[in-house]
Each structure stands twice: as C-alpha cells, then as structure tokens.
Amino acid sequence: MTPAQTRTALRAAILGGTYLPGERLVEAQLTAHFQTSRSAVRAALRDLAGEGLVVAEPHRGAHVRKVSLAEAIEITEVRMVLEGLVASRAAATVDDAGAAELAEVGGLMRAAVEAGEFRRYSDLNQRLHALIRRIAGHRTADDLIGRLHGQLVRHQFMLSLLPGRPAVSLAQHEHVITAILARDPAAAEAAMRAHIASVIDALHTLDGTP
Amino acid sequence: MTPAQTRTALRAAILGGTYLPGERLVEAQLTAHFQTSRSAVRAALRDLAGEGLVVAEPHRGAHVRKVSLAEAIEITEVRMVLEGLVASRAAATVDDAGAAELAEVGGLMRAAVEAGEFRRYSDLNQRLHALIRRIAGHRTADDLIGRLHGQLVRHQFMLSLLPGRPAVSLAQHEHVITAILARDPAAAEAAMRAHIASVIDALHTLDGTP
C-alpha cells in the first residue's frame, strides 16, 4: 500500500468512525492494520494533522482530533461564509445544464421530505451542496469546505438526528436554488448564509447556554 | 535543528523569497542548507505542502508553489469572506481596550498616509488586520487567513507597488474601524468586504482581461 493510499484509507477510517475522536493512533497498530510501512503511516498522520483530522504532539503520539462544540460552531461559521461565497459564484456562472440539475435536485428534495424519507433527503442535501460547488468552480473555497466538513463528521451526525430539521431546511434550500436559477448572486449568498446560520443556531441549542 | 524548527525555517525562507515560486526544493540541498536531517526536511516539505506553500509530486520532488493570477483572485475572494466574518465578530466582542487600540492604529495610519510613509502604512495595515483578528478571537478563521496569506506573499508584494493604493485603502480601513467601534457587526463585515473587494479589483487589472 502506497503512502497516498494509506492516507486515504486512514482518512476514511477516521471519517467512517473506525477510530473515534480522542482515540490514540499508534503507528505500529496502524502499520499492522493497513498492511503498510511505518513511514507511510507517519506520512499519513502528518498529512491528516495538516487537515485538522488528527492532532500529533511530539513524542506523545497522535490521536483523532476531538472537536469541541465551540470549535464546531466556529467551523460552521467559516463554512457559512465559504458556502455563501460559492453560492454567489454559482449564481453568477450557472449554465442551463446546471440550472436543470439544480431544479431536479430541488424537486427530489421536496418529494423526499413529503414522503418522510429523511435518509434520502440527507443524501440529496449533500448532492445539492456538491452540485452548487461544482457549478461555482471555485477550487480554493471547495477544498477548504471539504476539509472543514471532514472535521465535523461527528457533529454533522448529531445534527441530522435533530427532529424537524428537514422541514425547516427544505424551504431554505429552495430559496438557495431559486436565487441561483434567477442568476442573483447576492440573493444566493444571503439564502445560503441564512441556511447555514440556522444550523449554527441548532448547534447553539446543544450548548449549555442556548 | 528539530523538525519543527526546520519547518519554520523553510517556511520563512519561502515567504522571505529565498526560494522563488517554481524553484525546486531538493531534499539534499535543504538538508545541507539548514544543517538538519533529511527526515526533518521531508517532514517539513510535507507539512508545507499541506499549507499550500509547496507542491510535491511523487518521485518528482517538491517545488515552491506558483500561484497563478486566477488562483490569487480565488484566494483573495476567500480571504474577503473570512476577514468579513472576523470583522463582524470583532464588532460583536470588542472591549474598551481593543477599541482604544483600534482607534490608535487608525490614527497612525492616517498620519502615515499624510506623511507619505508607505512602508510604515503597510506595516500598520498588517497590524490592523492582526488586531482585528485578535479581537475577534476566531481561531478557525484566523488560521485559515494566515495560511491563505502565506500563499499570496508574492502577489501581495506586487499589489503594494500599485500607485495610489494607500490613499483609497485608508478610507476603507477607517470605515472598518468606525463600524467596529460602533459595535455594528453587519457594517463591519460589509466594510471589510468592500475593502478586500477593491483589492480583488486591483488584481483583476493585472489580468489580460481587466
């Protein structure tokens, strides 16, 4: 297994929950688990530390980063402005094919909510955000959003369990889609920010001081 | 020299212009230059690749990342929304001591422009942005801004040479300061975004298609 594959596999393992936040990542264990070399493991750990998925302290080893609620809120705030930027750019550059796909995803989301298929709605949610990022073609923002998203997998999971979220977020998503279809960058950014702001509000309610 | 020191030194060398964009970074050379071990150099290169300062291709070595104008614009767009977020948070959380320091820096900037001390103005510019980030206390945004800033040192340098910039940016900076002192987050964000948007405009004028 090459170092790049090791990094990918380790990242997938962390994101997939094989290694839980706070869990120690011992080089020897990982070497055995992934059937690779220790140097590859060390390189992978170093890379993932740069991505914020792992924290490594000298002579004390690495462990899966534990993101506090306050950090999760910070990260989501940053995601809010980044996705706002991306939505704005998408509205400015969307072509007819992209517009058609946006409309399609919007319809599917509404259908999923009305049918009560929350899991499907969650998948469509990811597809929508990915589609908007693809339309925007903003590599720099895209990379950062992906990186931040990875740091949040744990909290993302908690959020999706909050009851009633799909209903409120559907309307917000439709606002975003409408604004992009209208080629209105300012409205698209505002709608996307409002959407993610409501996620931040939901995060605050998980706090001791809502 | 420890690996952490090596990383710091290599980063400083790249940011300081010792190694120019596109220049190859040969492990053996760096090892000799920094009087350290090859493993430390390799670790440093890997870290800086994660920061976006270096690009490393397997079996083909590492070189200083060359940021195209289009990428510089993307990066600055992201910086615009991030600094906007930070300015907003600063306006929401600034205390009296921070307000006093903001006012002081604002006064110094005006004085520097009126005296034609552009180098001093540039230093104060950095100090102002750093101060705002300190007041906001937003670690996530702060780290990303720092990282993006590093990728732009070359272009930043070009921009500072554009004639007439200090005069126009002074007014924008004062708007930002005024909004933060007024504890008006929305106004602070808008002012900061307007400021950096004008930098983006300046970047566009460097393009073949202004």
Next chain:
DNA sequence: GGGCGGCGGATTGTCAACAATCCTGTCGAC
C-alpha cells in the same frame, strides 16, 4: 499514608544504507 525518585515497557524520533524512479544526454537506426 502520601509523596518522591527511579526503573521498565511502550512508543515515537532519527539515522544511514539500500531500492526504485525519473530525467538527461548520447548513441544508433531509419
């Protein structure tokens, strides 16, 4: 009984030699 010092295992950090890969320049064939 509590705190201090040090021992031992586990783990990470370092190093040097070796292997694999890539690039360059040269030679030969057509």
Next chain:
DNA sequence: GTCGACAGGATTGTTGACAATCCGCCGCCC
C-alpha cells in the same frame, strides 16, 4: 535529421536498526 532505445546520474522512497522520550508502576523515605 529525427526519432527511439538506453545507459548514467541525480533524486526521491523505503526499510530496519538504534536512540530518545514518555508513562505507569513500584519501592522507599518521611
């Protein structure tokens, strides 16, 4: 003269052994 194969050197990637560090545990002293 140009194209392709091929060797040589330079450079990166990998490995295994060794050194340094940290942590928990035990015994000792007060």
